[in-house]
Amino acid sequence: MTVHFDFDNSYARLGTAFHRPTVPSPVAAPHLLKVNRRLADALGLDADALGTAEGVGILAGNRLPAGAEPIAAAYAGHQFGNFVPQLGDGRAILLGEVVDREGLRRDVQLKGAGPTLFSRNGDGRAALGPVLREYLVSEAMAALKIPTTRALAAVATGEPVYRETALPGAVLTRVASSHIRVGTFQFFAARGDDAAVRKLADHVIDRHYPEAAGASNPYRAFLEGVCARQAELVARWMQIGFVHGVMNTDNMSVSGETIDYGPCAFLDAYDPATVFSSIDRNGRYAYANQARIANWNLARLAECLLPHLDPEENKAIEAAQEVLSGFAETFNAAYVDGFRAKIGLQTPQTEDAALIEDLLLRMAQHNADFTLTFRNLGKAAESAQADGPIRGLFADPAAYDGWAARWRQRLAAEPREPGERRAAMDAVNPAIIPRNHLVEEALAAAMAGDLAPFERLNEALAAPFEDRAEFADYAGLPPVPEAAYRTFCGT
Structure with a gap:
């Protein structure tokens, strides 16, 4: 049984200005922790072969598959608003690209495979x-229908890594539409290399935004496409209570996928000021700030593209500002549309945004759980007799009652039957999310050598919109109550 990757490595062909050839460093005693069989099949890979000694050796970085051209990508980035001109893949090595069964090009990358020239x-x-956290959460995001990088496999290395203490080491095999970031463009723009910026933009247009190639200005159309995807992505994050935690420009993928799951976490009680990351001391990346920061990051991308938007600087700036000004409209539309669906509304009305914000305000004031409030609304939309579980989530149940009266008046103008409405709401309001305490419990058990809680949670998160009795303990x-939960970047 042989492991075969059908590689076609377009990014490697861009040249060494964009990356550095980097061979993974072997580890002592690799063993497979988890392989994502469905994803392997979608990539045209044999999951059983990945579990052989040869496959585990590839996933650990001990051997290279045929056709691989391992590289570490160069990029820069604004980290908490401060520009760092050279970052790059410090612990990630791109093996190459495969074209999956749907004809989509996908990167296959080893994360944690040893030092590179960018390891600093x-x-x-x-x-x-951190490897198992990213596996759990990225796969949960995929099941929640959020664009994201994916986890193909996790392998233990048999070696310790040293942080504050010695910890067991692991390697994650990550799959993405690409790993090209806003910071990748910044790397070349900071060096005044406009030719490399153009070459990179042409590559991204061909790979992610082919419709932009026929526009009167492909680079403006590319910027518009990235802005639209990011606006929609962040709106979808907020609709499931997701806090990315470290929205640096080097952590924003130009493909529109969620990338880098270090200090991420999910809301329990709704509080728009929530910050989980231990290093985000000023709340720059708080839940409610995510759209503003995404727009700020996109402005940094626009700066890189200015010479290609128009040869006259003033006209280029004007074009960039026009594109960036559309972010708020796209985000707000996606945000309201998503929350409208979450509260059971199908036909848009002008008062919907105020109704949504009133609910969120009352949830914040009365410590209501984000996920359970919206999940239980489906039952309440079907019958007012089901209000009890939601009322109990509010410190003062009367706060829900005042909103629910307005909500039911609004529902009366909707055409759907109650059962149909509930089914539609349950399809967008998950019953199960990667709650922070569940993730921590699974990781603690794994660190002690017990992978059963990780496996069970991963199985539950694969169907988050279903009510399954065997996972009822995950749905409460x-x-x-969460007090001061903190996450860490994992480096």
């Missing part, structure tokens, strides 16, 4: 906990 004195390794409130 780091060891290039990853600990088991946290056992104790």
Whole structure:
């Protein structure tokens, strides 16, 4: 049984200005923790072959598959608003690209496979906990229908990594439409290399925005496309209570996928000021700030593209501003449309935005759980007799009652039957999310050598919109109210 990747490595062909050839560093005693069989099949890979000694050796970085051209990509980035002109893949190595069964080009990358020229004195390794966290959460996001990188496999290395303490090491095999970031453009723009910016933009247009190629200005059309995808992506994050945690420009993929799951987490009780990341001391990347920061990041991309938007600087700036000004409209439309569906409304009305914001305000004021409030609204939309579970989520149940009266008046103007409405709401309001305490429990068990909680949680998260009795313990409130939960970047 042989492992075969049908590689076609377009990014490697761009040249060494864009990356550095980098061979993964072997590890002592790799063993497979998890392989994503469905994703493997979608990529045209044999999942059974990935579980052989040869496959595990490839997933650990101990051997290279035929056709691989391993590279570490160059990029820069604004980190918490401060520009760093050279970052790059410090612990990730792109093996190559495959075209999946649907004809989509996908990167296959090893994360934690050893040092690169961009490691900045780091060891290039990853600990088991962050690897399994990214596996769980990225696959949960995919099941929640959020554009995201995916996890193909996790392998333990048999070696420790040293952070504050010694931790078991692991390698994640990550799959993405590409790993090209806003920071990739910044790397070349900061060096005044407009030819490389254009070459990179042409590559991204061909790979992600082919419709832009026929526009009167393909680079403006490309910028418009990235802005639209990011606006819609962040709106979808907010509709499931997701907080990315580290929205640096080097963590924003130009493909429109969610990338880098270090300090991410999910809301329990709704609070728009929520910050989870231990290093986000000023709340720059708080839940409610995510759209504003995305727009800020996109402005940095626009700066890189200015010479290609118009040869006259003033006209180029004007064009960039026009594109960026459309972000808010696209985001607001996607945000309201998504929340409209979450509260059971099908036909848009002008008062819907105010109705949505009133609910969120009352949830924040009365400590209501985000996921359960919206999930239970489906039952309440079908019958007012089902209001009890939602009322109990509010510190003062009367706060829900005042809103629900207005909501039911609005529902009366909708054409759908109650059962149909509930089914539509349940299809967008998950019953199960990667709640922070569940993820931590699974990771703690894995660190102690027990993967069963990780496996069970991963199975539950694969069908988040279904009510399944065997996973009912995952669909309730946290056992104790979340106080000051903190996440860490994992490096």
